[in-house]
Amino acid sequence: MPPGLLTGLADPQLSRTLTALHEAPGEPWSLAQMAQQAGMSRSAFAARFKAVVGDTPADYLAHWRLTLAQAHLRAGRSLKSIAHELGYANPSALSRVFAQKLGMSARDWREAVDEGR
Structure with a gap:
């Protein structure tokens, strides 16, 4: 499956962050907060998000x-x-x-x- 939202939602850790971003887009999201939602370190989260979703977390948001x-x-x-x-x-x-x-x-x-x- 190509990178994108559906691929991200299929990932158990990334789906928590994606759901949170969609439910509360106006929150002052930092990379640390997004990674915390996923239960991952910032660097691991950023790399996995980019690979799976196809955008950096900041660009996606x-x-x-x-x-x-x-x-x-x-x-x-x-x-x-x-x-x-x-x-x-x-x-x-x-x-x-x-x-x-x-x-x-x-x-x-x-x-x-x-x-x-």
């Missing part, structure tokens, strides 16, 4: 948070209203990650989604 942000934006919410619940210190921080990972601002993304409807 950022992508999950952005997936949620996109859903909230589609529903008409603003970055200001979702930033804290998704674990960002402020809307600017979420905006920077959005542009870094998706290659466009949240505003441009939202306009593209609206044009596609």
Whole structure:
């Protein structure tokens, strides 16, 4: 099976962390906290997560948070209203990650989604 979420959920230790990340994406997750959820050392957890899921734990969490942000934006919410619940210190921080990972601002993304409807 190729790396990904399903492969990670099939791993008994990683599944605990993945479930926790999905249930509480806004928590201030550190590598140490994620590894603790899995009952592993940080280095062993990071290596296994990357091998099994295909992303680093931090990248996976950022992508999950952005997936949620996109859903909230589609529903008409603003970055200001979702930033804290998704674990960002402020809307600017979420905006920077959005542009870094998706290659466009949240505003441009939202306009593209609206044009596609």
